Amino acid sequence: MIRTEELLLNVGPQHPSTHGVFRIVVKLDGEVITEATPVMGYLHRGTEKIAENLNFTQIIPYTDRMDYVSAMTNNYVLVHAVETMMGLEVPLRAEFLRLIVMELQRVASHLVWWGTYLLDIGAMSPFLYAFRDREIIIDLFNELCGARLTYNYMRVGGVKWDAPPGWMDKVKEFIPYMENKLQEYDNLVSGNEIFLARIKGIGRYDAQTAVDYGLSGANLRCTGVDWDLRKAEPYSLYSRFEFDVPLGKNGDCYDRYRIRLEEIRQSLRILKQAVQQFPEGGDTMGKVPRAIRPPAGEVYVRIESPRGEIGCHIVSKGKAEPYRLKFRRPSFVNLQILPKLLVGETMTNLITILGGIDIVVGEVDC
Amino acid sequence: MSEEQKSEGKALTGDADREAKLKAAAEARAARAAAKEKADAEAAQAAPEEPKPPSPRQPELDEIVSLLKREVHEDAVLEAYVNELNGDMPTVVADGGRWREAAGLLKKHERLGFDYLRNVSGVDYETHMEVVYHLVSLGSKRELAVKVRTEREAASVSSATPVWASANWNEREIYDLLGIDFPGHPDLRRIMMPDDWVGHPLRKDYEPHDPEV
Numbered sequence: 001m002i003r004t005e006e007l008l009l010n011v012g013p014q015h016p017s018t019h020g021v022f023r024i025v026v027k028l029d030g031e032v033i034t035e036a037t038p039v040m041g042y043l044h045r046g047t048e049k050i051a052e053n054l055n056f057t058q059i060i061p062y063t064d065r066m067d068y069v070s071a072m073t074n075n076y077v078l079v080h081a082v083e084t085m086m087g088l089e090v091p092l093r094a095e096f097l098r099l100i101v102m103e104l105q106r107v108a109s110h111l112v113w114w115g116t117y118l119l120d121i122g123a124m125s126p127f128l129y130a131f132r133d134r135e136i137i138i139d140l141f142n143e144l145c146g147a148r149l150t151y152n153y154m155r156v157g158g159v160k161w162d163a164p165p166g167w168m169d170k171v172k173e174f175i176p177y178m179e180n181k182l183q184e185y186d187n188l189v190s191g192n193e194i195f196l197a198r199i200k201g202i203g204r205y206d207a208q209t210a211v212d213y214g215l216s217g218a219n220l221r222c223t224g225v226d227w228d229l230r231k232a233e234p235y236s237l238y239s240r241f242e243f244d245v246p247l248g249k250n251g252d253c254y255d256r257y258r259i260r261l262e263e264i265r266q267s268l269r270i271l272k273q274a275v276q277q278f279p280e281g282g283d284t285m286g287k288v289p290r291a292i293r294p295p296a297g298e299v300y301v302r303i304e305s306p307r308g309e310i311g312c313h314i315v316s317k318g319k320a321e322p323y324r325l326k327f328r329r330p331s332f333v334n335l336q337i338l339p340k341l342l343v344g345e346t347m348t349n350l351i352t353i354l355g356g357i358d359i360v361v362g363e364v365d366c
Numbered sequence: 367m368s369e370e371q372k373s374e375g376k377a378l379t380g381d382a383d384r385e386a387k388l389k390a391a392a393e394a395r396a397a398r399a400a401a402k403e404k405a406d407a408e409a410a411q412a413a414p415e416e417p418k419p420p421s422p423r424q425p426e427l428d429e430i431v432s433l434l435k436r437e438v439h440e441d442a443v444l445e446a447y448v449n450e451l452n453g454d455m456p457t458v459v460a461d462g463g464r465w466r467e468a469a470g471l472l473k474k475h476e477r478l479g480f481d482y483l484r485n486v487s488g489v490d491y492e493t494h495m496e497v498v499y500h501l502v503s504l505g506s507k508r509e510l511a512v513k514v515r516t517e518r519e520a521a522s523v524s525s526a527t528p529v530w531a532s533a534n535w536n537e538r539e540i541y542d543l544l545g546i547d548f549p550g551h552p553d554l555r556r557i558m559m560p561d562d563w564v565g566h567p568l569r570k571d572y573e574p575h576d577p578e579v
Contacts, residue, residue: 039548040557041556041558041559041560043462044558044559046567048542048543049567049568079459084451084452084453093465145468198412211482211504212481212531213531213532213533214482214483214484214530214532225504232507233507251427264446269512294451295451297449297450297451297452298449298452299452300452300498300500301452302484302485309484311485311500312489313485317487324489324490324568326488328484328485332535332539333535333536334420335535336531336534365558
């Protein structure tokens with residue numbers, strides 16, 4: 001008889017597979033996890049507290065630093081909340097620019113996920129491919145707003161910068177390029193036997209569990225729940241475009257993988273229509289009062305970020321600063337299901353399941 | 367009450383003078399906030415009222431309120447209105463004592479079916495605390511905001527985690543940052559701040575225990 005002892009193992013906060021400073025303490029029986037306790041807060045910066053002393057324009061750069069893999073959608077949720085409260089009109093050109101950068105961001109974010117997920121599982125080269133193509137988007141953003149990661153691009157009532165000459169043509173060129181590359185990656189990786197053995201049937205849960213845990217994004221849709229806020233509760237200009245919401249049915253890591261790849265394809269589809277309909281001229285800033293003071297009251301708005309529902313709850317007392325600002329961060333809410341999924345799994349699957357949820361710790365901790 | 371709250375209590379009693387000052391300051395702040403709210407309310411009343419057509423979402427709200435009153439208790443709803451700023455979001459202020467029961471009904475009742483808890487926020491209003499639950503029904507796409515109010519000292523709201531699992535970490539975060547207790551929560555511990563942290567940073571009267579940190 002082999003005698004086994006319970007082993008307490010600490011993973012993180014400095015561990016490459018935890019995608020930042022996330023820590024999890026696991027109890028192991030042999031190689032099987034009997035209990036898992038996530039420990040958060042290593043990247044907690046008190047964004048919501050800091051925001052109470054800043055005006056709304058000053059808060060925008062702080063949103064960049066929450067989900068730093070998808071800063072554009074964070075920008076949007078904040079300015080969208082303020083615009084909703086103040087009933088502001090955003091010029092069409094500005095809204096188109098916002099939508100285009102948000103969809104480019106979704107592609108870039110999913111590429112980061114795809115590359116790092118495969119890296120977690122042990123494939124080195126897809127990471128290099130993914131980052132090569134993401135670099136094109138980062139360069140486009142850099143040209144647009146002078147930053148590669150923390151864009152500070154959107155403003156209440158519009159966007160800070162108009163697209164420079166020739167920028168839209170570069171986006172147009174990027175779309176077919178990326179479509180081809182996506183096909184190539186699909187052919188290269190998605191049918192790989194070893195890869196499939198690592199992710200098929202792993203980290204499974206059903207639709208009811210997903211809804212109960214408030215999961216969103218691919219984590220919810222992998223169970224077949226048709227809930228993408230761009231379709232379910234349309235915001236911005238999404239109702240103008242044709243696109244599909246990819247769904248899974250088994251609720252496992254493989255379905256989440258398929259959905260994210262397919263979402264890149266759908267984002268490219270939206271982009272193709274958006275650059276075609278992009279208005280020739282027009283303002284990039286609407287009529288906004290000099291001092292942005294939303295009326296007293298409160299608002300909760302939500303949009304579909306690459307990771308799921310990102311929401312912004314503002315309580316205003318009619319001042320230039322929010323009385324209370326709360327972000328509903330999809331990474332934080334999605335991560336809650338992790339301890340439940342890990343019980344009975346092996347250590348190897350911890351990495352597979354955690355990676356499959358797709359968290360950004362800057363957003364978990366906020 | 368958890369360990370850190372107890373130790374926080376101890377730290378303060380060590381300095382009775384400071385405690386008295388803090389208490390007086392808190393009372394003064396609450397009184398100022400209350401006076402301001404009263405003045406605002408009076409100003410609003412003084413303004414000439416224009417009759418507005420009822421919101422198209424008013425019937426939705428009425429149905430929710432009447433179901434809550436019938437199935438939970440006559441006093442389960444303290445206040446109900448559509449939030450015009452937020453696209454006429456139906457909003458209900460629930461009685462804290464009957465909130466757990468009301469939550470169960472909101473989720474389970476076939477006419478309501480608020481199966482998805484999308485967000486939980488805690489707000490310190492200086493006169494009182496408030497926890498806001500943003501709900502949606504994935505089937506009917508109906509939305510609802512439920513507010514539960516509680517006093518600032520010994521703030522406590524029945525946990526919604528037994529009803530919606532997604533409330534778990536959200537409530538932990540509110541407990542951590544605002545110091546609201548959630549009886550019925552399976553695992554109420556700090557989540558962002560270290561376990562030995564003193565105080566709750568998102569409170570309006572928060573002062574760092576150690577200013578150098």
